[in-house]
Amino acid sequence: MRATIKDIAEYCKISVGTVDRALNNRSGISEKTKKKILEAAEILNYHPNHTGRSLAKGRTMTIGVVCFDLCNNFFPELIDTIEARAKEKGFFIYLILTHRDFSLEEDGISYLCERQVDGIILFPVGLSQTYINSLKNLGIPIVTIYNRLDESFPFVGVNDRSAMEDAVEHLLNKGYRRISYLTPDIAYQRKQGLNTYTLQQRLTGYQKGMQRFNLKAEVLEAGSLEEKLDYFLEGQKFDEKTALLCLCDSYAVKAIEYLRKRNVCIPEQVGIMGYDNIQALEYIHPRLATIGYSVRQMGQAVIDILFECMDNPEYFREYLLDYTIIDGDSLI
Amino acid sequence: MRATIKDIAEYCKISVGTVDRALNNRSGISEKTKKKILEAAEILNYHPNHTGRSLAKGRTMTIGVVCFDLCNNFFPELIDTIEARAKEKGFFIYLILTHRDFSLEEDGISYLCERQVDGIILFPVGLSQTYINSLKNLGIPIVTIYNRLDESFPFVGVNDRSAMEDAVEHLLNKGYRRISYLTPDIAYQRKQGLNTYTLQQRLTGYQKGMQRFNLKAEVLEAGSLEEKLDYFLEGQKFDEKTALLCLCDSYAVKAIEYLRKRNVCIPEQVGIMGYDNIQALEYIHPRLATIGYSVRQMGQAVIDILFECMDNPEYFREYLLDYTIIDGDSLI
DNA sequence: TTGAAAGCGATACCAC
């Protein structure tokens, strides 16, 4: 059995209150008894019991991170940052992966709540008003990231709309006139009750950009990735400079794979551009043109905002990160 | 404030003991009062308080995962598997990243201990006997993975030694006669007090393989990656089929990048082989020849063994996964 | 079938 403050108290023939004072550097204790107690703690190999403390204090020093998965996008680096910063402040991380399954998200949140976490970082999958209300009623600070919920929850993301608009401009400046946009089927996902905030922002940016330059938007949305790309290539004569702007890098990389299979030369016949600047790009050829932003900064922001909310429940902030267009060999 | 069992008890004018029986499907309660209590719980929007329960039961239903990072190798997929399986059994995951820094590992373990986790999955960085003893004294089941500690801790890994030996044979069968081995500086890491178990196993496998076929082993170990590769290329006339066998895929991929910069053709001038079959390989060209194993199976094994240990502290198992040689375009 | 009370380990307040 592990030693408790009671053991120390008995060992020193003293009360638990005093032991607590010594162990937690509280005032109102003589140096002499303090020293005696600390020595006893050493001898008995005392380690504080976090569960007992949590119950007494009503704080668990734990934050829940509810994320889609660890295998895609910028998530690993982001969680890395969050973990490090949380640790600095004495907090631990409960990791919950939803795989974009709403019921897993709902269950996860509910368990986090039972476990009295002090705050939650949430990549929302759900979006219904009922769900939003239930989150509000939890009385736990929640910061959303990637997908937005509504103005009652602080949000951290990239300025996607503007970024995609700039991406279109970038392609235009490189002489591309036909610019298609590759995205998952947003309407379908919406129908499934999924949160499509970021998907929508990026799409809107693309559409706005095309509109601004009087270009005809072509959104490849329906069907599997292969079907979209087949449609894209259909009747394609490569007689005008053609580019494929993709929702995200992992999508772009898959597209490159498939186009290569169909003997399409990149960038000679089709230029490709992604979004996110994921680390794996370093090793992928041709070097993908993309849109980059600081994942570290994003992680810092989300955790710092969460800490703010924990101190002050009224705190609200929407934090949109800056981005940079990164050119690459996937464009000509 | 959230409702507690006491609130329910008062609401129903009944004792907390009975409420507990109803809420936890314990025996010795009439259907009628049980129904009344469950309804009250619904009305009062009762959610159990995990902290209180943990304190009373002495179990937190939490396991700590102490891992290097999330950005390399097979870690994301592994943690994904572990998280899913833990969740199935009602357990939560504390994620701690050490970045291969021993003091972070030590601190992490010690905090996990304060938080009374029921078990730990550990990618060990440390290896000293003092450290091992301190882990033993924790009285918490620990399963090691990737790096081994000693026979007091269950271990899950791949049969690295045999795999690397087979890799050598594979290269030999393809006609390679000069086979160099690329690895981090093991001696140096050892001197830093780091656990080099897997590094060493793989190296030994390579050496054994070379010895078996009477080939001269050439281990590229000292200096930066660039320095090692410069040394490797030095005086290289490409007059005999040359291959570079690498500790792991991410290492191999970096090597390919650098060799390309030095205008070395792969696989024409140098064949490359990696280890781990990481997911990113799908999008990297040339397709890297590598050694694959089931990360899912590894995750299942480690968590199942941990659960066994939690039931039975005497339980011990060393689980070595099978592997497959995967050929690729990085060899000719 | 139900109630009462003693823990679990730590905190916090009040009294001396």
Next chain:
DNA sequence: GTGGTATCGCTTTCAA
């Protein structure tokens, strides 16, 4: 400065 004790929310045992 120190001791005593109620409290946090839940479990568990014993008695009724």
